[in-house]
Amino acid sequence: DPVQDKRALLDFVKKLPHSRSLNWNVTSPVCHYWTGITCSDDESRVIAVRLPGVGFHGPIPANTLSRLTGLQILSLRSNRITGDFPSDFSNLSNLSYLYLQFNNFSGPLPSNFSVWKNLTFVNLSNNGFNGSIPFSLSNMTELTGLNLANNSLSGEIPDLQMPKLQILNLSNNNLSGSLPKSLQRFPSSSFLGNNISFESSSPNNPPVPPTLLVSNDKPKNSKGLREAALLGIIIAGGLLGLLAFGFLILVCFSRRKSKDDEYSGDRQKGRMSPEKVISRTQDANNRLVFFEGCHYAFDLEDLLRASAEVLGKGTFGTAYKAILEDATTVVVKRLKDVNAGKRDFEQQMEIVGGIRHENVVELKAYYYSKDEKLMVYDFFSQGSVSAMLHGKRGEEKTPLDWDSRLRIAVGAARGIARVHAENGGKLVHGNVKSSNIFLNSRQYGCVSDLGLATITSSLAPPISRAAGYRAPEVTDTRKATQASDVFSFGVVLLELLTGKSPIHATGGEEIVHLVRWVHSVVREEWTAEVFDVELMRYPNIEEEMVEMLQIALSCVTRIPDQRPKMSEIVTMIESVRPMEAENRRSSTTRSESSMPPPPPPPPQAVVTENSTSQ
């Protein structure tokens, strides 16, 4: 045990109240058992302390953490720590990664950053720091990321010469003056919510358009440490055959593990914690890439440590609900059969992640490595429209009245129309179906899982729910188009109208295709028989349902060219219920504040909570 460090940590945790208990037992070995602690290879020093969301409250006690002079990573984010930035942190001269965001720190920033020569990433956002931005930051030659957003910093921004800086966020402070030349290469979003003039931007050096915020808190020199640890584990455990990254990440995601488990038994038994595994395949270029405006404060390692459950396996991969240590809940989609190279994959992610629309589920982050491709979304606690209509295994259906279904239809249509307008009007959703439609905070449909058809080679098997949405021509061409999206959307409309799955079994062995079934019933002039019996109890809606049925049937026309365009479908659906047109928002932003107030909740709908839990 690193005895001195252990004592410092015990002093720290004894003096700083916290609401979640830690398994920091005096008698247990720090390096092998204590939550949130990583030691150096030879176990002589503590090199990382990661304690996000432990419920720490109060100021950091002096002369505690500052004794961990070997510390490289310190993460105390998402706690309720108060007081000034600890002045004795100047002793932590090896610090490379500092995460203190989402706390209640106040007072000035440290005046002398030069004491941390190795500092690579600093996130002090979402606190109450005030005063000016210290010029000493200019000495931070290794700094690649600096986030000071959402504080109360004031004064002018100094001319900071930080050649390696890639990420800068100074938004939402009280900064003023003009933007120094050295920082003009950053997007204007880095400085939003201040009183800064951009006048001096020269036409030869225009501000870089908003791009991605990249989180990469893998310490520079930790690779060696980790690989050495890894080697030890391999030799000790003799478990070489089990070291396939995919397998372990699966274990990581699919097993609900208690934290204690994670930190204690596994390592002693010779198994690796997933973070050890990722370092094998992760090189400096592979990292979790967050999209701009994403408020999440976690990194890949946090994600891999999260407890998780499988939500389901789809055409393009498996979706997991992951609960991070600070209780943030996200959905991680693990893609399979990706046939795009890194650059094409990233390009597609940038297109998809750049869409901000209230009817399109935001892609929050993605990860690409040779072995793993991940996409991260908000978790929709109400579940998908598919689950609402048909119920999941062992779960009740959510009764959806006609008004709710109209909102789902018009919302999803607007979302897909927005997708089709993207990338010069060329983007294809490629996976329109009710399990990819969720409800936004106004209970309107919101489409997810888009843009994957062009980067994967997966195709749903012919007898599967997913295949029931597929336009006939796609079976031959294997190429999704905007017209095939329209077909799939038509199937969703039929689902909403009939309450039936796109492919369902009748009493016997027979498999019924919804489109064919609806056609056959309508042909026999039994139109009323088509509609979901659950809708029959609502008076005066038959006319609207018939109009909607006509729209649906125009979408599922066999000849692709004869199908309406998505933007036309939006107008058609809006005309079914004229009052709906008033709610139309052509905005491309997702700003809740500019939205009209939500409609009153439908009387039959049992959905009451917000659509996303964050």
Ligand SMILES: Nc1ncnc2c1ncn2[C@@H]1O[C@H](COP(=O)(O)OP(=O)(O)OP(=O)(O)O)[C@@H](O)[C@H]1O
């Ligand atoms: N963000 C989310 N919040 C809540 N549930 C989700 C989310 N994303 C996906 N799901 C659910 O997880 C399950 C699996 O999703 P996934 O997208 O992997 O498969 P799918 O939609 O069934 O098929 P496909 O991959 O063909 O789209 C589905 O039931 C889906 O509704």
